[in-house]
Amino acid sequence: MARRVAIIGTGQTHHRSQRRDVNGREMIHEAVQRALADCELTMRDIDAVVIGNMDHFEAINSVDTWSVEGSGGVMKPIMKVTTGGTTGTSVAIAAYYHVASGMFDKVLAIGWEKNSESDTTGAIVTCSDPIWDRYSYSGAIPSLATEASAYMEKYGATQRDAARVALRERTHAQNNPYAHMHGRPLTLDEILDSPMLAYPIKLGDICPRTDGAAAVVFAAEDVAEKLAPRPAWIKATAVRHTYSWFGDVDQRTGLESLERAAREAYAAAGIKNPAEDFDVAELYLPYSYAGLKWIESLGFCGPGQGPQFIWDGHTDMGGKIPVNPSGGVMSTNCIGATALLRVAEAAIQVMGKGGARQVPDVKTALATGFGGCWWSDVVILGKEKPA
């Protein structure tokens, strides 16, 4: 039987397009120090470390070894986990498994990326099969753009609907001092007037490239309550990977991996009506159209109802289920940290530490990860200790 586990501390860098003042190891160190300070621990208290990024963005392999003086992993059990876009939720879920297994009491999860160090498209195409997909269908934006065009065709959604999602993310980011896009608001017209990258995705519809790191401390049930006044309990996690070939994923349906992961996690956490049962959601939405379609896959509303749900303001601060009070992926995207930031921000909401981005009285929070070729992770956090 797995032990109950809670998040007791989080830390993140002030995310920027380029952090020339620090190298990768030093940037990791900033996030770790902030996470330890948040739960008043020192590195000596940490029993194991799980760390991840996407190697090809910096072309340095084995972050588990070369970053140890920054991560705190010197002479400790440390494991690297890397799964593309979901790396951040993978390190979180792996850290959770470490503690739930009973083998470690306090485990540090770290995600980071220095996106400024390479060409994002050049690095990301190495995720595609070199024989079948890389030269006839490649890059992060085109695959998302085909999904968007299929969704628009099926439900009549418009570029303006997507821009409303982008507006929400950018507006929320103004409340988050850590967000890459903090201090850089945009209007709906500015988003709609931004240059077309890959139809229907414009510059204003897509996530930025960010330098940043995040760290989260997981603790076993008997120590979590002693260490944190209000720990964020893990209620459920689920992982679903679907890709074999890009053409196998039918873009005319919902995001199947997310639907299946959500179904399993909701059942484990007793979530029956997600839009009512969750108080806040930190969703891995790498582009605006995901904010229309994927909330349907998560069951916030029915198929094709995403645009109306967004325009009605249900996902804004003060709405029925505020989505991405942090500003989300479209406001900060240090890729290996991106999904861990979703978990960290959901934990921050449960712990009541959100400052200007805090949603009042959060009892249950949803975090998701999205990666590579249409796969999904779901993490559900709660204020109440699970039964």
Added chain:
Amino acid sequence: MSDWRDEVEALTLKGQIKMPYTWSVGETGSRFLVALRDEQKILANRCPLCGTVYVPPRKNCGTCFADIGTDDWLEVGPEGVVTAFTIIHQAHPLQPLATPFAYAIIQLDGADVGFVHILKDGWDRLKNGVRVRAKFGIERNGRILDIDGFEILT
């Protein structure tokens, strides 16, 4: 008192890794690429359990985890229907063509999964549901781009 960090020049160092690779296609994929190259035919194969017709063909079905036999092969296309697409406006040296061009997911006639490929022109007529036809290149060397692209028929 001055802080040296306000004065220091924060350096970045440039580097480039250019690494040649030799990727194994495998017998199953090779049969498909050889047929593209030598016969201008698009081959597929069928899972003996679930019946899904895969193009390009697979050695085993990812869903059923069943081996696909040597007799389960058939020809699909060369026509099909666009199910999703994007028109690329942002140029990148790794892309197969200068912009604009389109990537599309094409449901080839007789296949059950989509086939990802490119369209070089016809933007004004490109939408989901249009019928397209594979156009083979004149010089073919056993690559997915031996199909030069798909042309819109209607």
